Amino acid sequence: MAQRGDAGGPHTAGQVARSLGVAExxxxxxxxxxxxxxxxxxxxGYRRYTREDIVRLERMRDLIRSGVLASDAARIAAVQPAEPGLGAARDRLLEASRSLDSRTCQAVLTEAVGTYGIVPVWDTVCRPALVEVEHEQRADPAPATCVPREHVLSWAIAAALHHVPPAVPEEARPTVLLACVEDEQHTLPLxxxxxxxxxxxxxxxxxxxxxxxxxxxxxxxxxSPAAVVLWAHRPDTAQVDALRRLRRLPxxxxxxxxxxxxxxxxxxxxxPTLDAALAELA
Incomplete structure (x- = not known):
């Protein structure tokens, strides 16, 4: 993550590259x-980056690491800059997760969702936090020490997402059906x-x-929904047979x-993104 102490800048390309963990x-x-x-x-002739520039680049980097195409990540980072309050929420979430404080993690996320809505919180708080823990696991010589933290984060995110009250009658016919393919256990994006x-x-x-x-x-x-969305996090779980069989239905x-x-x-x-899914389905 970029250093927070020097808020104003300007920063050189080398400084920014090192803080983001990418090449110049x-x-x-x-x-x-x-x-x-x-x-x-x-x-x-030298490029200099402001703190606002770095926030946008952090957002783009996090989106790419979580599987978003670079072109889509650049577009999202441009039109949805991170709110300062969301950055603070992410920092509080990560701090609470380090001490495995699941209750505080849930409280931080529930408050953020109530203030900013699902999409900004997911893109700016949840995904970057999960990406950071994932990278810590890869770098840790004893990665099992990071596993409880990942579970705490996942539980808190799911609890906060489930806290959103239904806005339609329970008996309403679903227009969208969401499912993970067989053998896929990653449900949080759905x-x-x-x-x-x-x-x-x-x-x-x-x-x-x-x-x-x-x-x-x-x-x-x-x-009989209008649309079915199938999630696959890894290539080995993407079920082609499921697509073939579903295509025979309306x-x-x-x-x-x-x-x-x-x-x-x-x-x-x-x-490709939560924004794109909502534009297509909502």
Missing amino acids: TTLRSWHRRYGVPPHADRPG EALAAALTERHVPVRMLGAGLPTAGLVAAARTL PRVLTAGPGWSARRRASAGYL
Whole structure:
């Protein structure tokens, strides 16, 4: 993470690259391809980054690490800059997770969701926190010490997402059906989508992790939704058979998650981000 102490800047490309954990060539590539900051060179021909520039770059880096395409990450970081309050919430969340304080983690997230809504909290607080813990696990010589922290974060995020009250009658027919493919256990991104759809009064049913294909097809027939979203976090869990069988039914089939190949994303319709999913489904 970038250093918080020198809030004003300006910062050199080398300083920013080191604080973000990326190469200077990566910063130049992002600037050239996607127009990310800084937009103007300082006298002498050297680029200098403000604190606002660094916040945007942190957001783009975190989105890319969590599986978002660089082009999409640049667009999201540009139109949804992180609120200072959300940055503070992320810091409080990470601090509480280090002491395995699940109650405080949930309280921080519930308060943030009530203030800012699901999408900003998911993109700016939850995902970056999970990414940071994941990178700590990779760097730790004894990664098992980080596992309880990851579980605390996951539990608190799920609890906060479930706290969003339904805005549609329980008996309303679901227009969106959400499910993980068989053998897939990563549910948090789908739970964020379910909460965001609920926030927007869209009837949704969440079927959760590891749903066998036969059960998924049966649920789609029973519920008759307008769309089915299939999440795959890893390539080895992306079930092509599930796509084939669902395509025989009336609901529109959409894929989500980094596990789907580029070919499958193109063939079934792909939701690269939470924003994109809401634009398509809400």
